[in-house]
Amino acid sequence: MDWLTAKEIYFNKISNGSLDALLIVAADKIHNMLSVISLYEEEGGDIWKHFKGSKEQQRERYSKIFEFIKSKIDNPILEEYEVVLNKFYKITQND
Numbered sequence: 367m368d369w370l371t372a373k374e375i376y377f378n379k380i381s382n383g384s385l386d387a388l389l390i391v392a393a394d395k396i397h398n399m400l401s402v403i404s405l406y407e408e409e410g411g412d413i414w415k416h417f418k419g420s421k422e423q424q425r426e427r428y429s430k431i432f433e434f435i436k437s438k439i440d441n442p443i444l445e446e447y448e449v450v451l452n453k454f455y456k457i458t459q460n461d
Contacts, residue, residue, distance in 0.1 A: 377427075377434075399428060403457055435447070
């Protein structure tokens with residue numbers, strides 16, 4: 367299964383998730399983006415070769431998940447998600 371198909375299947379699964387599950391997804395995505403940002407700060411633009419999806423696809427996926435969760439819940443974790451997403455946007459626009 368290719369990367370994009372796997373991510374669409376994942377998105378379809380979370381679309382049917384409980385509110386608690388969506389909070390866990392948000393926390394997981396924040397952690398994932400922070401890990402990528404940290405790696406980028408250490409290694410620079412070469413980090414993208416470690417990922418199956420392009421940096422643009424990564425950015426789009428995190429944005430899509432953010433918008434979906436935001437449409438379902440109102441929770442302070444979304445403020446943190448948005449701050450981290452903006453940092454992620456900046457590194458994916460470099461290079």
